[in-house]
Amino acid sequence: MSYTINVVRKNGTGILTFKSGSINISETCWWDQEVVIDAGSYTGYATRMANKTDGTDGGNREAIWLGLKVPYNGNGGTANGFFIHKGTSASWSDGCIVLPGAKVYQMWSEITPKESGNITVNISDESVERGRPLDWDCTQHMHSMWGGMPAFD
């Protein structure tokens, strides 16, 4: 079984979506603005963070690991320790993507088997389109027709 997690970022927050069976998640997520994973597609693993003991089910923290050599900040650097895990704000992140623990647990529980690269994590940035096409410029058109606007003294 394979799974897909989509993260669409815009203006400092994002929306993480996950659908599988009866699970349909669409939730706000955050990350450290100074360490931003490059947009792209990554192989994820449902796992636990061994050094965090605050898992929703009482075990270690549930998480999705994004694998080795994940590029960040668009400058060619890569790092190995990016996860999707629980958090209530960007203060829970040093580059990880965080969202409320109940949603992480719901998603994490649905994914089987654990410890397998069976997740595709797509991270993208929503482009912002501003304004509208310029109106037809009648004065410019008149310039070209008359070779210049008449002077009105």
Add this chain to the structure above:
Amino acid sequence: MVLRRTGAVVGLCFAVSTAGAQDLPPPQPGDAVEMIELMLGRVPSRHDSPLAAMHGLADLYGRGLEQARSGTPGAAGLWLLLGDVALRSTDAGLTQSYAADMLPLYRQQPDAILLVLTDAPWLAPSTCHHLSAYFGSEDRPEDGRAPFLASETPRIAKALPDPVASACLEALATPR
């Protein structure tokens, strides 16, 4: 005469420092190799898959922290070194763990931590970063920062060389 006396003092300081370092047991060979490979940006060779390497790094962290907490000689230094590697290599998961665990360890044994930084002051920026990051991250309150800074400023200023202490205290005073 003055030169000879100065030389003797410098020599004595060097001898004391060296003797202290020599008293510590060497790191476990497997851990040392893993640490060097991490510093070089390699996947540690003792793990047979990327996932195993991720878990192996978490184990190295946990083992090091446990040994440092129990006062195993030399363990605190190795754990701080791994923290430096984590920060420099932008290991987000590990850096978050250091933000949570460094300050409690420091509170438990501040002199041991500062002794490590005295011998290896280049570890101070990452260590002080992690100490500072405790406050405010993962919903921990910021309001413990000022009392901690007030109580630890004399100890840090006394233990570390002036520029190192100043930089550390500045990091501790600065919320993220």
